[in-house]
Amino acid sequence: MQLQPIAAVYARVSTADQANEDKVSLPRQIDDCMALAGKQGFVVADDLIFREMISGAADHRPVFQQMLAAAKAGKFTRLYVWDQSRLSRAGMLATLTVLEELAEAGVSVMSAADGELTDELLAGIRGWAAAQERARMKARTWPARQAKRDQGYWVHGQTPYGYRSDPERKVLVLCPHEAPIAREIFRMAREGTGAHAIAARLNDGGVLPPEIRVPRGDGRYRRIRVGHVGGGTGLQLRLAEMGVDYASLPRESWGKSAVMKTLHNEAAMGVLVVRDRTGKKPGAWSSGPVINRIRLRIDPGPLMTEAEYLEVREAMKDRRLREDTRRSTRKDYIGTTILHCSQCGSRYLRHENGAPTNAVAAGERRAAPVRASLRR
Template sequence: MVSAGIYARISSDPDGTRLGVERQITDCEALASRLGWTVAEQYVDNDISAWSGKDRPEYRRMVDDLKNRGIDAIVVWHPDRLTRHPREFEELIALVEGIGDVRIETVTAGDYDLSTSAGRSVARIVGAIARKDSDDASTRLRRKHAELAAAGKVAGGGPRPFGYTEDRLQVVAEEAAVIREMATRVLAGDSQRSIAVDLNSRGIHTSQGNDWTPSGVKRVLMSTRISGRREYQGEFFDAVWPPIIPPEQSDRLRRKLGSRTPKDRRAPKRYLLTGGLLRCGRCDAPMIARPDVNSRRRYVCDSGPGHAGCGRMSALAEPLEQFIAEAVLYRLDTPELAAALVDSRAQQAELAGLHDQIADDQGMLDGLAADYANRQIGRSEWMTAREPIHARIDQARRRLSRLSPTTPIDGYVGQADLLRAAWTGLTLSRQKAIVRVLVERLIAHPAKPGGKFDPDRFEPIWRI
């Protein structure tokens, strides 16, 4: 009795239903029954392309079972379910030659006798045809995606995106308001984690009804969809669906969220002046957060391993943080700050010019993509023509990043009382962002005898 293994594979199964592989298995079982073979094992690689280069663990397990004579034959729905790689075909041929009598039966293309020269030739021809079919399909798919992108149309399926209806074409007003809130809070300095916790506490869930996570918040805000655009191979196209936030706000979000590092996320959570803001007045080393033996929060200049401080400066955190918060609030109402912001508004003309330049260059990219999609130019011409345009856009965006106004104090200049009333309710990350807009660094000078908090020993160096 021949002991056979059934191999089934489907390239894409976004819903995880396995319907494609189940149909393959049913047909293969029927073929094995007609041949009088016993099905000893099933090998299923679901949602894995044979051409993608990804590891196929079940295919490798089947090959190992062949080597160890756990099975004597393979039943597969079609030869291209086994592999579309000529190299893998050659490996399978070499394995069969080494073992001897191994039969391969297919539901749709008959049997393959790899022990004979004729059988091996047929297998190689079928493999080459499968590879060409895969190449042609990939080319058609790439062109289809380019055409959809250039037209700004919806592509792909998957879960409903938060903020939009199931067809991806209409805005869900309640969810759009949440996205605008998230965008404003992130640009104002709130962390993704604090936003996720807040949304969950308010009973606001994702489009799938799940709790929010920091990565979920980031994924929504990093999407070009919410700005009414499609992104394809680094290019942006106006989409057919309406935007929820302006493109320039989306670009700022993507720059901000894309530049965050693990170090940012490991910052101490209960201290306002960490991250190099508070400096030792003796040695200029950054002071770090460290509770004392009574668990009181303190900032210290550390001379231990991994630190370059003198070890001769410390300050209680609570009164110092209250002092700097009050200093920042006072600064918001000063004429000096108002004058500095007037100077910064002189950059608005340059900002507008940069936005116009980016829009013009983006229009050129859209035109090139449309020409490529309509087969008026080839792929190499498309890629060559877009390189200098991309370079100009990148340069303009870097300049925009330096000129774009900082948002944490928007609405509070000259209105310090509003911020004072809201201060204790702000998240720590939001408070830090506000302080850093105004304060370049805070210098801690040596304390005078007496042990009381002395605000005169702390010198803020104002940024604006």
């Protein structure tokens, strides 16, 4: 007797609300896919029904990765989805990448709404349409999200270092793995330690950076927030689920930018700074004029009090002033440009009689005509 071919079902909704029976729910997606599989002579085992509640544009979808791993392991030869947007809402390239990965694993993709997804051009167009719909949906829902944001709820964006979000209550909570490190960063800054030195101490102490990059295979990277997956131990488990060897990843460490981003974020004292980023480069976290400051809802409370945060910022300001004073008293070079002797080519070290043309060249040790060059 010939065995029936094995298939899998991947069903996805973006939010928990959509999983209810009154929406295009997970059960409805699964029932329609199961019915189509039965008509086409495929059997679907219970462990090959993959359910996920996450945005189709998310960089990391754990259940989706489990489905891909099962496909590459040869556990099924056909995948059923409700429609193509269940695979991805991140655009043409992301959709085609998914279809190529499944095709390489010997898996065909069948959509209950669109039929078999084999035409790459058509699949790409559908992926583009899904991305456009997501953009329109975002524009429609933004006013309501902005109103929630103005009430102190966390509704969008990357959570500040030291926190993680509670998706049910839309509030920030202290991250048990990041909060102690964030407090240590602020303590060192309060004692007058500079950002470079703070980063060096964290690296010397074996503290993992806020994020690590994992290659996606298409020239891009997905980022994993180390503290949000359970620190070093949780990171190892997550990478094992993804089939990635930690030792093969590029070494990453704390740097000045990550430290300064933490120190300058007023969320540490429970305040969200809203800036006008019109015309600003994406990711320019510290640029743009401030248009509002909102008191955030944080459980049980922020990393530090307002007085403690302002004390740290004052210590940073004092340290910067001391550095500026030291720079302003240096007599090594002339002006903001570097002056060179036109005969020997060496730098001038000091003024004589207050005139640059009478400065002494390091090589000649005598007055000479000056030419200035700006080091870039």
